[in-house]
Amino acid sequence: MEAQMTFLTTIKSIATRSRATLLQDAAGAAALVVMLVVSLHLPAFV
Numbered sequence: 001m002e003a004q005m006t007f008l009t010t011i012k013s014i015a016t017r018s019r020a021t022l023l024q025d026a027a028g029a030a031a032l033v034v035m036l037v038v039s040l041h042l043p044a045f046v
Contacts, residue, residue, distance in 0.1 A: 015022065 018025075
């Protein structure tokens with residue numbers, strides 16, 4: 001149980017420290033997912 005609390009505490013502190021860039025990182029990840037889905041569907045369009 002101690003390890004789980006440490007893990008959650010670590011995740012919380014990381015999220016708190018990177019709050020300024022969290023939205024940019026989420027937008028970048030979403031863009032990568034969109035590019036992946038589009039590239040996987042390209043052969044169907046040709």
